[in-house]
Amino acid sequence: MDQLIYAAEVFLNGLMTGVMYALVALGFVLIFKASGVFNYAQGVLALFAALTLVGIQQGQVPFAHLINAVLGTHIESFGWTVPAFLAVLLTALVMILLAFLIEKLVLQHLVGQEPIILFMATIGLAYFLEGLGDVMWGADIKRLDVGLPQGISDSIETVTDQWFGYGFFIDRLDIWATAIAALLVAALVAFSQFTKQGRAMRAVADDHQAALSVGISLRFIWVMVWSIAGFVALVAGIMWGTKSGVQFSLSLIALKALPVLMLGGFTSIPGAIVGGLIIGVGEKLFEFLIGPMIGGATENWFAYVLALIFLVFRPQGLFGERIIERV
Amino acid sequence: MLYREAGDFKTSYREDGQTFPIRLDRWGYYAILVVAFGIIPFVINDYWASAVLVPFLIYAIAALGLNILTGYGGQVSLGTGGFMAVGAYAVYKLMTAFPDVSIVIHILLAGGITAFVGMLFGLPSLRIKGFYLAVATLAAQFFLVWLFNKVPWFYNYSASGQINAPERTVLGWAVTGPATSASAKYMICLCFAFVLAWVARNLTRGTLGRKWMAIRDMDIAAEIIGVNPLTAKLSAFAISSFFVGIAGALLFSVYLGAAEVGEAFGINKSFLVLFMIIIGGLGSIFGSFAGAAFMVLLPVMLKNLLVGTMGWPTDLAAHIELMIVGTLIVFFLIVEPHGLARLWALTKEKLRLWPFPH
Numbered sequence: 001m002d003q004l005i006y007a008a009e010v011f012l013n014g015l016m017t018g019v020m021y022a023l024v025a026l027g028f029v030l031i032f033k034a035s036g037v038f039n040y041a042q043g044v045l046a047l048f049a050a051l052t053l054v055g056i057q058q059g060q061v062p063f064a065h066l067i068n069a070v071l072g073t074h075i076e077s078f079g080w081t082v083p084a085f086l087a088v089l090l091t092a093l094v095m096i097l098l099a100f101l102i103e104k105l106v107l108q109h110l111v112g113q114e115p116i117i118l119f120m121a122t123i124g125l126a127y128f129l130e131g132l133g134d135v136m137w138g139a140d141i142k143r144l145d146v147g148l149p150q151g152i153s154d155s156i157e158t159v160t161d162q163w164f165g166y167g168f169f170i171d172r173l174d175i176w177a178t179a180i181a182a183l184l185v186a187a188l189v190a191f192s193q194f195t196k197q198g199r200a201m202r203a204v205a206d207d208h209q210a211a212l213s214v215g216i217s218l219r220f221i222w223v224m225v226w227s228i229a230g231f232v233a234l235v236a237g238i239m240w241g242t243k244s245g246v247q248f249s250l251s252l253i254a255l256k257a258l259p260v261l262m263l264g265g266f267t268s269i270p271g272a273i274v275g276g277l278i279i280g281v282g283e284k285l286f287e288f289l290i291g292p293m294i295g296g297a298t299e300n301w302f303a304y305v306l307a308l309i310f311l312v313f314r315p316q317g318l319f320g321e322r323i324i325e326r327v
Numbered sequence: 328m329l330y331r332e333a334g335d336f337k338t339s340y341r342e343d344g345q346t347f348p349i350r351l352d353r354w355g356y357y358a359i360l361v362v363a364f365g366i367i368p369f370v371i372n373d374y375w376a377s378a379v380l381v382p383f384l385i386y387a388i389a390a391l392g393l394n395i396l397t398g399y400g401g402q403v404s405l406g407t408g409g410f411m412a413v414g415a416y417a418v419y420k421l422m423t424a425f426p427d428v429s430i431v432i433h434i435l436l437a438g439g440i441t442a443f444v445g446m447l448f449g450l451p452s453l454r455i456k457g458f459y460l461a462v463a464t465l466a467a468q469f470f471l472v473w474l475f476n477k478v479p480w481f482y483n484y485s486a487s488g489q490i491n492a493p494e495r496t497v498l499g500w501a502v503t504g505p506a507t508s509a510s511a512k513y514m515i516c517l518c519f520a521f522v523l524a525w526v527a528r529n530l531t532r533g534t535l536g537r538k539w540m541a542i543r544d545m546d547i548a549a550e551i552i553g554v555n556p557l558t559a560k561l562s563a564f565a566i567s568s569f570f571v572g573i574a575g576a577l578l579f580s581v582y583l584g585a586a587e588v589g590e591a592f593g594i595n596k597s598f599l600v601l602f603m604i605i606i607g608g609l610g611s612i613f614g615s616f617a618g619a620a621f622m623v624l625l626p627v628m629l630k631n632l633l634v635g636t637m638g639w640p641t642d643l644a645a646h647i648e649l650m651i652v653g654t655l656i657v658f659f660l661i662v663e664p665h666g667l668a669r670l671w672a673l674t675k676e677k678l679r680l681w682p683f684p685h
Contacts, residue, residue: 038458069639109661116403119458120605121660123598128653134646255594258462266458294477301473304466308451311463315455 009170010288011281016174018280019181020239024257025264025272026185027232032266033205034225037107038119041126043254045095045230048133050237050246052094054144055137057087062136084145088234095230103223130251139248144241177239184235185273188228197224205267259307265317274318279303330678346528349679363517368510376509377582383623384516385577390603390615391527392570397601398610399531400563401543402452402460406467408596410568411575412588413441413471416481418576419490422503423483430495430502434519434576441572442565444471449564453557456546468594475588489587492580503580512581519577523570528612530566539563540610571600602652606659608668617667625652 024042031039039045055062059080068074082090106125110118192198203211204221212218240250260279264271283302290298311317330351337343347353371380389407396402417437422430448467452460475481482490494504500511530536538559541549550556579586586592599622607618626648633644663669 065640065643069643106657106661113660113664115457117660117664119461120601121657123601124653124656124660126653127656128650131646131649131651131653135643135650139642139646255465258465262459262462298473301466301469304462304469308463308466311455311459312451315459 007285007288010284012170013174014281014284015277016170016178016280017284018277019174019178019273020236020243020276021253021256021260021280022273022276023177023181023184023232023236023239024253025260025276026188026269027229027236028257028261029266029269029272030188030232031225031229034201035107035204035222036115036118036208037122038115038266039229040119040122040254041129042229042233042257043251044126044129044133045098045233046237046240046254047246047248047251048098048129048237049091049095049230049234050144050241050250051133051137051142053087053091053234053238054142054241054246056090057082057084060137065138066135088238091234092231095234096227099226099230100223102226103219107222108219126251130248142241142246144238144246171243173239173243177243180235180239184232185269189269197221201225256303259303262307262317263310265319268317268319271317271319279306282306330675330681344532349675352675360521363521368514368517371509371513373509376513378627379623381512381516381582383620384513384520385574385582386600386603386623387616387619388516388520388523388577389571389574389600390607390619391523391612392567392572392574393600394604394607394609394611394615395527395531395539395570396563396567398604398608398614399536399543400539400560400567401546402449402560402563403457404464404567405461405594405597405601406448406464406471407571407600408592408594409468409471410441410445410571411578411596412475412592413444413568414438414572414575415579415586415592416475416490416588417441417572418580419492420481420483422493422495422580426493429497430580431497431515434573434580437576438569438573441575442569445564445568445571446561449561449568452560452564465594468597472588472592487587489585490579491585492583495580503584505584507581515581516577519573523573524612524616527570527615531612535559535562535566543610602656604666605656606666608666611666611668613671614666614668617671621667622652625655 024046027042027045028039031037031042054060059082061067102125106121107118110121192202200211200216201221201224203214203216204218208218211221236253237246237250240253244250256279257276260275261272262275263278264273264275283299283306286302287298330349335348335350345353347356367380389411393404393407396404414437417440418430418433421428421433421436425433444467448464451463455463476488479488482488485491492503494501494506496502497511497515500514501507502511502515531539538549538554539562541552541554542556542559542563546556549559575592579591583591603618603622604615605618606621607616608614629648629651630641630644633639633647634641639647659666
């Protein structure tokens with residue numbers, strides 16, 4: 001019985017982690033659907049967004065390290081702090097600017113290239129952004145705090161304690177993340193279904209040329225999609241950054257989003273969410289049940305192996321469009 | 328005026344099919360071999376061996392391997408680091424279990440073991456392709472690193488979890504261990520790189536290579552004209568992993584001497600080798616070498632420039648280096664998606680027409 005209750009707790013925590021994965025995976029799906037680009041840089045975007053947010057909040061001087069090294073000065077910060085809400089807004093602006101630059105400097109020149117070339121270009125982009133983030137804001141681990149509640153949720157602990165005689169440990173941040181992710185998804189769905197731009201986005205996703213021929217501007221749509229992806233990255237960066245500090249490993253969660261996508265299918269927003277939940281729950285339960293027998297730390301590879309095995313049976317993922325090939 | 332095929336008559340099919348059809352190219356190739364085998368071993372010092380030449384040769388082998396799989400076979404792999412780890416741990420186990428057998432045989436066997444593992448992880452390629460496969464190979468990367476970290480048998484139950492290369496000799500010269508001279512390290516890597524490049528060149532222009540390229544260009548069409556995708560894909564995985572395994576074995580035993588799996592063979596290694604073949608050129612033997620040289624030299628030069636000349640702090644230089652590498656990758660993809668090898672080929676074309684281009 002105890003084991004079962006522990007497992008239930010692990011299950012719940014897995015669900016929460018899964019939501020976080022789904023949040024990153026969402027950014028991937030958006031860009032992939034609209035531009036056919038598999039954006040490896042999504043995780044680094046999240047890292048960059050989080051770094052920028054912290055930097056703006058604490059009033060750091062961008063490129064302080066570089067300026068000091070070149071000019072021999074010792075400037076560190078402007079000496080002011082920016083309120084969280086304003087900082088988030090400013091960071092969102094930076095992400096939109098970034099989206100614009102990416103479209104202008106990279107994607108525009110790669111129109112019509114093979115998908116794999118575009119994929120590799122985003123790897124290059126990821127390296128660049130990683131370096132840029134470090135040069136701009138410094139590479140030390142930062143604490144991110146925008147006022148989201150953290151720590152164990154007391155109410156859930158007391159309620160479950162009454163029911164089962166054992167208080168579940170659930171982070172309040174995770175609950176908030178789940179709620180925000182759900183809101184974000186609802187907003188995105190509403191946007192893509194009910195607004196003019198959303199329809200144009202779906203049209204582009206369906207067929208680039210047909211969309212062009214009815215007068216939709218591809219470039220605008222791409223900038224928009226990358227901005228949205230940047231915004232999703234910002235949200236993901238805030239969540240993960242609050243949870244475990246803003247540091248390089250943040251960009252590695254992007255890799256975790258890959259099996260999520262494979263499981264859910266690259267082109268499906270519900271797929272990203274369901275896939276995220278399955279991976280989150282699966283890896284936590286596997287670690288809990290099987291992990292101790294084979295040495296632990298299975299979370300590093302479980303998601304990939306699960307996706308690998310799954311793909312052998314259903315190559316397009318759970319919700320992906322059926323792959324039809326013609327010679 | 329020298330760079331012409333005019334006057335260079337071929338009298339047999341053999342001559343017609345040679346790798347370097349232009350005489351000057353041939354001479355250049357022989358000259359490089361003479362310098363590489365005859366001069367460099369006598370003048371090499373520790374800095375050049377450990378900073379430039381040895382890593383260049385080892386990564387060139389790895390890049391050759393990945394190029395066979397990705398450039399010729401069209402199967403994108405992000406598991407190179409994991410497969411290099413297989414080579415390293417295989418050679419370590421063999422070296423410690425059979426101390427009397429020559430290390431050359433051990434390295435070759437390690438390549439064979441890696442080939443087997445590579446085939447195993449290549450099996451999904453029969454069902455999935457493109458990005459899906461790339462992500463599937465990540466499973467190999469993470470699983471293998473985890474395995475070598477968690478199962479003590481692989482590192483002989485050593486307390487630190489590291490593997491250390493014991494001292495071994497080839498023809499009386501120490502090639503592993505702390506007493507190894509720079510030229511011995513260089514020579515063993517050079518011999519492997521030379522032989523493997525020769526093998527790769529001849530494999531890729533033979534039946535097997537054509538099968539790989541047919542699969543790469545369009546697998547369904549290839550299947551219809553009679554290429555068996557099972558054997559073609561799995562052989563690409565096996566041979567590629569063989570090369571990568573040897574590179575991993577050399578990297579550990581000759582170059583590093585001691586390795587910890589997560590650090591030496593992490594996901595970054597996979598990307599590094601991938602960048603080498605993108606920048607060098609997909610589907611090109613020369614490109615593998617050019618890309619390896621570029622990616623090995625770039626950090627060394629940037630470090631010398633930024634830290635040595637301009638006196639910037641090391642961490643800042645490292646970040647700038649990341650930015651430059653990223654920019655260069657994007658730049659190369661935009662300007663020349665076929666890499667340095669294509670640039671070189673274009674140069675040669677221009678040279679043949681020079682000075683009368685019309």
